[in-house]
Amino acid sequence: MDTKEISVKDVMQYVPDQAQLATTTYGLGGMPEELLKELGAYYEEHQHPKDVTLMAVAGISRGEGTGMDYLLEPGLLKRFIGTHMSGAPLSAKAALANQYELYMLPQGIIGKLYRDAAAKGPGVWSKVGIGTFVDPRQEGGRINDRAKAAEELVEVTQVNGEEWLYFKPLPINVSFIKATYADPKGNLSFIHEPLKLEALTLAMAAKNAGGIVIAQVEDVVATGTLPAKEVDVPGVLVDYVVKAKPEYHQQTFMTQYSPLLSNEIRTPKVKSRKLPLDNKTVIARRAVRELKPNSFINIGVGMADKVSRLINEADLLDQFTLNTDLGAIGGMTASDYNYGTNYNADAIINTLDMFDYYHGGGIDTTVLGFGQMDVNGNMNTTQIGDMLIGPGGMIDISASASKIIFIGTFTVKGETSVENGQLVINHAGVDKKFKSALSHITFSSKEAIANGKEIIIVTDRAVFEINKNSKLVLTEIAQGLDLENDILDWMEFEPLISDKLKVIDTSYYSESWSLRDYIKE
Structure with missing residues (x-):
């Protein structure tokens, strides 16, 4: 031939x-x-x-x-x-x-x-x-x-x-x-x-x-x-x-071809739009405070990429090794429909090799979106009502990471904004995310806790953690919100409430917030 x-x-x-x-x-x-x-x-x-x-x-x-x-x-x-x-x-x-x-x-x-x-x-x-x-x-x-x-x-x-x-x-x-x-x-x-x-x-x-x-x-x-x-x-x-x-034969859904996406070239500074001061940016700011410099961090798809963008805005990409489950290591994760690769990556390895490292426990911290969660900290992203999504790499990643940060809005299609330095609820939402029962368990809290993992859930209204008994515990609430009307009434169960329940740091709602201030601490 x-x-x-x-x-x-x-x-x-x-x-x-x-x-x-x-x-x-x-x-x-x-x-x-x-x-x-x-x-x-x-x-x-x-x-x-x-x-x-x-x-x-x-x-x-x-x-x-x-x-x-x-x-x-x-x-x-x-x-x-x-x-x-x-x-x-x-x-x-x-x-x-x-x-x-x-x-x-x-x-x-x-x-x-x-x-x-x-x-x-x-x-x-x-x-x-x-x-x-x-x-x-x-x-x-x-x-x-x-x-x-x-x-x-x-x-x-x-x-x-x-x-x-x-x-x-x-x-x-x-x-x-x-x-x-x-x-x-x-x-x-x-x-x-x-x-x-x-x-x-x-x-x-x-x-x-x-x-x-x-x-x-x-x-x-x-x-x-x-x-x-x-x-x-x-x-x-x-x-x-x-x-x-x-x-x-495009590179991604958004891009026909860019040598930056294929890492054929590098750029002195990865360009990304500055994140607006809104509820999702506040979530990302609270989540990024959980990251430790010089750690290996998996960044999930969706809202999680805002964490990568915050690190880039602060010119601190050299302080963290960001990666995706598809094999990109280092640099800044691409956003939206370009997700999967990294700009200015240190390396692009085979996906199977990436998961070998994951399965062996190689991830220090992961930032992942969440769909629904129950009182025991189990989470579902596989199917929400009639919407089939699937687990993607979440099961593998959450089984590997020492620290798991789930991020997302508190309710389905809830609308909140930042006004005068605090969170304001404009529309409560159309459904609850914290459910008494899940159609599928995509993440098992019991297994994660048994394996010594630290689990945090960051939303726009509140922050939770999962304790050693695999129970959801409310630890922080946004300033100005009412515990009963704005939090508990929008959950199908009542979580444990920390004896040290505190207000989410109000600095996250300020235009002057700086990740560099955290890194210096």
Whole structure:
């Protein structure tokens, strides 16, 4: 074969019925979207391939009608094993209607199962997920009725007298991966990609199963133009190369291409808009005070990125090592729909290696968003009402970090503002976040406390901690708020109240607040 390049329409004939298909992704970044789009179109025309199992470790779409949403033609998708669905509303709706089996497992565990598949291993044993909805004594990761009627993927085992979860092998015989350049031999460079993800491992897994590897690339370059050290997936592991249309090959949802996102260049100062003095900035200020200099800190998606921006505003990025679960280490985490990579990163490592470090306890502190919480400090982000979200890397991260800081607004869609140096409630909200019962347990307080973790919950109205008995304790309240009307009446249970209940530091509500003042203390 002179070249492995093929059209996206022609390559789909090689995807078999009952394919075990795994793909790289984190939303749009890393996702070979044109391959997914054409797979759906090919099935619609040919009714082939049928009953596909799709696997992915992170966000699988960038909004309604994209990514996984291309695969909803009846008969195409049998099962999805993943971690995050909030960007795929049509797929989420189809899952709740039992159109396919939906399993959700911890992000790092799925990555380890990819590596296990590459080595033809026996599965994965881990303590990650004990006490959560992944534990088979709860749901075993089976989210909808169709999955609950199908096979179990997780078992409880005993190893050397200790309790472990055993995750059964995930076979992979088709891999879709996204890269920047390919040469005619199929050697792949990721130079413009923000992250490396699991591309090499997925290619190995499919090839060792006798399957196929299809790479979506930005361009095909001449033989000999890719230096060996810039080749992240060798051509011997790649069967077909598809040159994508630019609109299906962006770096992220927000950005077609920026060398800053791919860390091909650095900038003397990372530019970011100064955070306005509002309720979310107050939350971030209170959270950042819990961080210690010279520590390894995981920054989650969403509001957590404001913590990174506060550190950048103070020119203190050199005092902390910020990282994301996808493999970016150092610098400042990117925000919003660019999330996943870091500007001015010290290193970009493979996602699987990042989770190896996490699972071994490598995180000093993590800052994560929260959805719902109960009186025992258990937390749910997997499904809120009819909204399927998924755990993402939260289960892995919270099992690793010595200190866990959950941040978020106190109520659902509550509106608060900062006026005259204090918090003002403009609209109470449409629902409570502190619930008497949770539909799924994404974070197990009992397991975290048993493993010696410190847990803090920071909201705009109040701050809580979880005590050694896994009970939620109110420790701080915003100045000017009424304990009964503004806090307790907006919780479905009454938490323990600290004997030393205090007012949240009023300096957080001031334009003159400075993180540097804290670092000097």
